[in-house]
Amino acid sequence: MDALHPFWSSPEIVQAAAMARYGSLARVVRRARQLTLAQVADRCHLSLSTLSRMETGQRKLIDVHYLRTLSEVLEIPPHLFGLAPTFTGAAQMREDGTPVNVGTAIPGGQDGDEAMRRRQVLAGLVGVTIAGVLPGTARASAGEESLEALLLAKSQCPAVPVPLVTLSQALAEAQRKFEACEYADLSRALPQLIATAHASKDASVGRLQERMSAALASAYLLGSELAVKQHRDCVARVAADRSHSAAESSGDPLVIAASSRAIAIGMRRHALSAPEKIDRDAGLNGAITMLTRTALDLGADQGSPPVRQLASYGSLLCTASYSATQNGNTAQAVALIEEAEDAARRLKATRSGMGNAQFSATTVAVYRIGVHTTLGDTARALTYFDSVDPRRLPSAERRARAFVDGARAWKDHGDVERATDALNRAHDCAPQELSRPSVQRLIAAMVDAPGRTPATLSALVRRT
Template sequence: MDALHPFWSSPEVLRAAATARYGPLARAVRHARRLTLAQVASRCHLSLSTLSRMETGQRKLIDVHYLRTLSEVLEIPPHLFGLAPAFTGAAQMREDGGPVNVGTAIPGGQDGDEAMRRRQVLAGLVGVTIAGVLPGTARASTGEESLEALLLARSQCPAVPVPLVTLSQALADAQRKFEACEYADLSRLLPQLIATAHASKDASVGQMQERMSAALSRAYLLGSELAVKQHRDCVARVAADRSHSAAEASGDPLVIAASSRAIAIGMRRHALGASEKIDRDAGLNGAITMLTRTALDLGAEQGNPPVPQLASYGSLLCTASYSAAQNGNTAQAVALIEEAENAARRLKSAGSGMGNAQFSATTVAVYRIGVHTTLGDTALALTYFESVEPRRLPSAERRARAFVDAARAWKEHGDVERAADALHRAHDCAPQELGRPSVQRLITALVDSPGRTPATLSALVHRT
């Protein structure tokens, strides 16, 4: 169980730590790690009966020596045993990732036992409050609920700060889940990850706080992208806005660009649902303007900018081109996608922007499929699909997305069988991608198409 595992923030653990019930806490951890009483007693050089009495509370576990030993053997974070100050709003983090305690630390050594007793008294004073609050706010959320839970994470998920390297690793793992289309797992992980990012930022100062803000922005960005996948547009827009606020606090232009792209996607999707044409046009034009201005602010339109900068520039233009296509502006859409192609040619290697904004000549070709299908030129869209080598796409999510876009193009082109085949290949890449509401509607439309239903489509209906 790593530092971000939900176990450490569960009501049982936090209540035991807050009330200095260290024996029951040790027993809960031992059970979670699937260790027997005999195994732990042997490693701690304790008799079975002594350890058993400690775990059940018959013998108070207050000896600093035994607390330290159990903490090491069971890999319990020291602050849960009162052996180190817990990170709170009164603690800050140095730029090297270490804590700067601005409160009063509890010393070890000669005065350790007395310090432990003082800590127990203080814990008893606050224990009732903590126990009263946490049980109602630490519910495990799953599926649909968790998308709203990520917006409430800061207040409802107990979390402690972690070093930047730990937070970055957790974000990288979450990003890999998105790219593998493991959306159900990701939706369960994100609230705790966001809460931890908030706690880490709040406990930091100076440049470290700026870097933690960038990490928080990435966490919310991932939440926004996941909400878009599930067509939860309100959640996506709020998460994108929070990502942008954290990005501005970081001062990192690439992080700001990524969050701006997410906001523009939200604007575009909201505009497409508008009942009045004037609102629709205004929303789409606003999204296009935001995307193009953000791209130009990167200063990557000429010269030899760094690869991440150029990749972000190209990704923003691809998104702007698709938005222009949805607004029916062919000239603007083509001009933007051609500039994105030019950016891809200038890349010395495959590049990636922040979040899901991977960029290469191949990803531009995939965007071309959607752009030209939307503009009504499915023959040209399918020409670009034929030019795509799926193995060159950076993730299962991107490969599945390419096949889904091709399926839409084949449907509009009047070839249900090849559309079904493209969806079948998308399913092989990433089954959860076909569970998206928009893809389910596409499958339904293909089933309802006149004529014979292809066998591959019938099989796909049963698999999804």
């Protein structure tokens, strides 16, 4: 079956790819090729039980190595696993803007009725019209957009190369939407932005291609962060991996560090959902190791490094500290957050960093709220909450996050009324932040808490 065979656009295949259910997709293809589980496991150098768990979803199939191996063994078009473009045609551009002809589209391109039909099938299955993310077209009617669309953007969204300045402007606007907690608008815009970034990178050569790769990495990083907000962990991990691949191509150490941080966050969240303690501890320790090693690789632990480098270093340590709290390692968590505080003191500016990794003494204090709440020291967490001046936080997303973390601390401290006040302040900053699944669960827990339900909490429930 070549890449244009109708089998690859069947509802079962398209839906599995759109929802990132790669194990299920592999099982469908294996059965269609009349191969046994043992035959495929042997060719992939996997145990029978491991492959079986991957196919049934008991073990998430997200490791790029296994995805590539299964793609080769089962002859699955790589783009269905999110591994490769569907086409490489059009002209490339040199850094000076002159074109370089590099050939024609390979099978599976977006030309003709077949490509349009496949886009329409995908749109119907994942609940979002791909055209809805394109300029000048109708927006999807559903309240929530499909985050899976951003993973399929390269093969499903038509796009043409644009100059780096144009791509950078679009990326800045997407970053603004994230920082303003305009998550619905961002989820509509990201697929087209990612597709355009892919097209622009593929059409470039030399140093320009490296800079386009950095932009692509940042676009996927936004997708990963958005997926984390919506608790779509599989999407977040795949997007983080793609961000890291593009970052490696760019050669920019700060972009690589940012994507490594996203991968580590995905590892942490995956570990926390593991049923076995040994898997949970291994995943959390792996995330902490990745974060601390990446931080040290920046070389910002001493001397006078550039501001952005030091900011990235501090942000990585904050995330590592919070990961250590999830593992119950108080000493490690405190040591890491104290090192982050030292990095903040070494910064001359109060707003530094890249994207939403902006870093300062105030953002470290916000991390302190979550760290000490998770460690069970809510009194200390609330001390840091009281010390935070929201005006010194760089975005609505950061301000809302501080108030939500404060609400958790107050709730665990036994004061539902003050927790409600903090959530109302978060709503005033960014209403969509309170629609996140984790915040909705917090509100539900406050409603179910023993004692009188404050009138302000009932009003908040109606607001949200």
